[in-house]
Amino acid sequence: MTENIDISSHDKHIVFIGFMGAGKTTIGQLVAKKLHRDFIDIDHEIERIHQMPVSAIFQELGEASFRKMERELIVALCSETRSKILSLGGGAYMQEEVRKACLANCIVFFIDVSWDSWKERIPLLIDTRPILQNKTLDQIEELFLSRQSTYAMSHYTISSSDMDAETAANQIVESLKQA
Ligand SMILES: Nc1ncnc2c1ncn2[C@@H]1O[C@H](COP(=O)(O)OP(=O)(O)OP(=O)(O)O)[C@@H](O)[C@H]1O
Ligand SMILES: O=C(O)C1=C[C@@H](O)[C@@H](O)[C@H](O)C1
Numbered sequence: 366m367t368e369n370i371d372i373s374s375h376d377k378h379i380v381f382i383g384f385m386g387a388g389k390t391t392i393g394q395l396v397a398k399k400l401h402r403d404f405i406d407i408d409h410e411i412e413r414i415h416q417m418p419v420s421a422i423f424q425e426l427g428e429a430s431f432r433k434m435e436r437e438l439i440v441a442l443c444s445e446t447r448s449k450i451l452s453l454g455g456g457a458y459m460q461e462e463v464r465k466a467c468l469a470n471c472i473v474f475f476i477d478v479s480w481d482s483w484k485e486r487i488p489l490l491i492d493t494r495p496i497l498q499n500k501t502l503d504q505i506e507e508l509f510l511s512r513q514s515t516y517a518m519s520h521y522t523i524s525s526s527d528m529d530a531e532t533a534a535n536q537i538v539e540s541l542k543q544a
């Protein structure tokens with residue numbers, strides 16, 4: 366685990382960012398259970414609010430509408446006082462307004478995964494992630510690499526490449542206790 370910048374408060378929301386399939390939802394749920402905090406997965410919350418799967422929102426309303434929904438939801442949640450665990454969708458942090466709200470109000474964990482490890486997870490992701498549709502592997506790798514420097518604007522980085530979700534969650538909880 367790498368600490369990227371100083372963090373001052375224990376009462377902040379905890380936010381997980383990173384590429385599709387890095388493990389944000391899986392690890393976020395585990396951390397929430399361990400810390401007895403409310404857990405919100407932004408993709409799932411958007412699906413619940415709009416009663417549509419993310420893939421249908423992309424198809425029927427367009428990506429720009431989805432990005433607006435996720436931006437407004439994240440910014441609103443960041444200003445709530447009861448601290449929560451939030452797992453963002455893979456593209457949410459690309460929006461400046463989302464980054465600013467998260468960095469100001471939350472402890473942000475970048476769940477990193479190597480490209481080689483990520484490729485092994487493709488079968489788990491391909492049907493439900495519209496961003497992966499109609500792209501070659503090279504195009505997906507380009508997208509993966511282009512997002513890395515933005516994800517790095519976070520408080521902590523943890524690699525999920527060689528670690529199962531339970532171990533990653535335990536490390537995160539430990540690092541929060543020590544902070
Ligand atoms: N550390 C891990 N090692 C191996 N597989 C993992 C790990 N973490 C998650 N997975 C698996 O990868 C798949 C995607 O995980 P998850 O849904 O948590 O990713 P995500 O980061 O939330 O993706 P998205 O941005 O699309 O929401 C799941 O099937 C999950 O079981
Ligand atoms: O990486 C992305 O742009 C996305 C990731 C998913 O979590 C969803 O938010 C959606 O499929 C878009």
Ligand SMILES: [Mg+2]
Pocket residue numbers: 389390391406408452453454
């Ligand atoms: Mg997720």
